[in-house]
Amino acid sequence: MIDDITVMVADASHEKYVDTILTTIAEAAKVRGTGIAKRTHEYLTTKMKEAKAVIALQGDKFAGFSYIETWGNKHYVTTSGLIVHPDFRGRGVAKRIKDMTFTLARVRWPHAKIFSLTSGSAVMKMNTQLGYHPVTFNDLTDDEAFWRGCEGCINVDVLHRTNRRYCICTAMLYDPEDHLPVKLPEEVVNRIKRIEDPVIEK
Numbered sequence: 001m002i003d004d005i006t007v008m009v010a011d012a013s014h015e016k017y018v019d020t021i022l023t024t025i026a027e028a029a030k031v032r033g034t035g036i037a038k039r040t041h042e043y044l045t046t047k048m049k050e051a052k053a054v055i056a057l058q059g060d061k062f063a064g065f066s067y068i069e070t071w072g073n074k075h076y077v078t079t080s081g082l083i084v085h086p087d088f089r090g091r092g093v094a095k096r097i098k099d100m101t102f103t104l105a106r107v108r109w110p111h112a113k114i115f116s117l118t119s120g121s122a123v124m125k126m127n128t129q130l131g132y133h134p135v136t137f138n139d140l141t142d143d144e145a146f147w148r149g150c151e152g153c154i155n156v157d158v159l160h161r162t163n164r165r166y167c168i169c170t171a172m173l174y175d176p177e178d179h180l181p182v183k184l185p186e187e188v189v190n191r192i193k194r195i196e197d198p199v200i201e202k
Contacts, residue, residue, distance in 0.1 A: 010053040038152035071143040
């Protein structure tokens with residue numbers, strides 16, 4: 001039964017779970033033998049307060065977590081740090097969290113491209129179901145703040161050696177424009193921008 005597990009957008013009241021979340025992420029990385037971007041207690045707490053995180057609970061017991069980051073002046077979004085506590089794996093919790101973070105990202109930043117860097121086959125499968133497709137690293141954000149997040153990964157030397165062209169992780173991207181029935185001509189898009197924001201130079 002997964003009905004007793006609640007998946008929700010986190011808030012400040014969930015800060016008490018942050019240390020458990022960080023420990024669960026670190027232990028999962030050790031078991032898998034793969035890298036993961038390291039985050040601080042303060043960082044995840046801020047994500048909760050900004051409504052940029054999703055948490056799964058069974059009563060008061062931590063079940064899973066993920067958070068959202070924005071890059072390149074919010075033109076790019078990532079749903080990151082997806083983790084499910086070992087006690088709750090194999091119960092569909094990861095997909096529920098992924099669906100919630102994806103929906104939250106689409107609602108808050110409807111025009112942003114959502115991307116994922118992952119070495120996990122389960123996450124790749126969920127991404128594909130949501131409409132992501134594999135891309136090269138060049139298709140991702142060039143925001144240096146994002147790439148600095150990879151410095152805590154055990155595989156960062158691969159990223160450096162290849163000049164950020166590829167690494168152990170697979171890059172996947174969801175572009176909202178790819179899911180429109182038709183594509184508007186660029187001149188029409190620019191016209192709409194001028195109408196909506198008169199400050200833009202005519």
